[in-house]
Amino acid sequence: MIADTTYDAAVIGGGPAGATAALCCARGGLSVIVLEKDTHPRFHIGESFLPRHYALLRELGLLDRFHTLPQVPKFGASFVMGNGEKARDFWFKPGPHGEESHAASLERAPFDQMVVSAAREAGAVVHESTGVRSIDRLGDGDVALTTTAGPVRARVLLDASGQGAVAGRHLGTRRQLPDLRRVAYYSHFTGVERREGRLGGSPIIVMCQEGWFWVIPLDEQRTSVGMVIGMDIIKAAGIAPDRALAWGIERTPYLRRIMAGARATDERNHVTADFSHRCEPFAGPGYFLVGDAATFVDPIFSTGVCMGMMSGRAAATAAAALLREPRRAERLRRDYARFVDGSSSVFFGMVRRYYRHGFREMFLNGTGPCGVHDAVIAVLAGHVFPRPVFALRWRLRLFKTLLDIHERIRPLVPKQPNFSLLTAGPAAA
C-alpha cells in the first residue's frame, strides 16, 4: 500500500535513468517516489558503457560502488567484417574536458540494483513490483497515477519507463523510426575466445550487410553475444526466433572461429524488436521524459545507459528548479528538451551513417584528413554532452561530406566487399 502523500516528484521506472533521476531529486531535497514494475536484480540488456558514462559515475559519486561489481575494463572498440577479412581496433582518447578515456562492460542486473540502492539511501522511496497502470492527471503541480499498489500523487512526473514509454503512449507522442526498424537476438556464453592484453576487453562489432553482431566480455568467464538485423529477415528466411542467433553465428566465419568452444549460459534466447523511437516533446506540462522513455537510438554505439543517466540527472535538476520557480516552467522545459535533442541527434546521425557500406569502408580504413576519424571515436566515447563541441561538429560534417564523395563521386579509400548472411553458407560441420 502506498502512503497517502503528495510527493514532489514521481518517477516511473527504476532502471538506470529513473534511479539516477530519483537519486538527484533526493539529493536536491525533493521528496521522490520511484515506481518499478519489476524487482531488482532483474535481467536487462545494455552491458557496454562509454568513457563519458564512466566520468558521470564519478560525478555522481558512484564510482567506488561501481568498482565493486564484476566488470571488464574497456579501452576502445574493434570493428571486423563478418568474414574476418578486414578489422580495425580503435582506442578512446580523453574527452574535451579531460574526461576518462576508458570505460567498462558488465552485467546489467547488479549495476541497475546498485544505482537504485544509491537512490534509496539518498532518501528516495522506491516501490518495486509496482507497475503504473495509468496516468490520470498530468499538469504542472498536479500529477495523479494509478499503480498496481494504489494511487500516487505528485507535483511533477519523471517518466523513465524505458521502452514502455508510459507517458509517450498516454500522450500519443511515441513515434517509431521506419528507417531504423530492427530486431535484436542475444544471449550470454562462456568459452568465447578473447584477445590478449588490453584488446581483450574491447567490445567487438562484427559487421554484415543485414546488420551487425556484438561480442562484449562481461566478466572473467562470460561474454554477451547478440545480433541486430532488419525486422523481417529471420521470418523471411523461415528461422524460428529462438534459433536466429545460432543461425547468424553459423553463417559468420569470424564468429564461428571465436565461438568454436562457446557454450550458452542462458537458457533463454532474448529478443527485443523495434526499439528505436522518439516521444516528442521531451517535456511538457507536469512531465519530463527521461532515458529510453524519451528516445532510443539503435544500440550499435552503446549509448543508451549513458544517455539515460545523463538525462536523469538533467531532468532532476530541471524538475527541482520548476518546483521552486514555476514561472520559469516553459524555459526549463525548452532547455531540457534541447539537452536531450542536442545530445541524441548526433548519435542518430552516426547510427544512420553506420548502416551505409561506405561508412564502414572509410571507418575500417582507420585514418582520415583533419582528425575526422578522431571525431567519430569521440562520439563513440560519448563526449557529446550537453552538445558536441564545435571542433567535433565541423569534423563530423566533414566526415559526412567525405562519405558522400566516397560513395557518389570517387572512392577515397579502398573498396571492401560486403559480407552478407543470406549469401554466406552455414558452417560445414
Ligand SMILES: Cc1cc2nc3c(=O)[nH]c(=O)nc-3n(C[C@H](O)[C@H](O)[C@H](O)COP(=O)(O)OP(=O)(O)OC[C@H]3O[C@@H](n4cnc5c(N)ncnc54)[C@H](O)[C@@H]3O)c2cc1C
Ligand atoms: C539490443 C540492445 C542492446 C543494447 N546495448 C547497449 C549497450 O551496450 N550499452 C548501452 O549503454 N545501452 C545499450 N542498450 C540500451 C539500454 O538497454 C537502454 O538505453 C537503457 O537500459 C535505458 O535505461 P532506462 O532506465 O531509460 O530504461 P530501462 O533500463 O529499460 O528501465 C526502465 C524501467 O522501467 C520499468 N517500467 C516499464 N514500464 C513500467 C510501468 N508501467 N510501471 C513501472 N515500471 C515500469 C521497467 O521494468 C524498467 O526497469 C541496448 C539496447 C538494446 C535494445
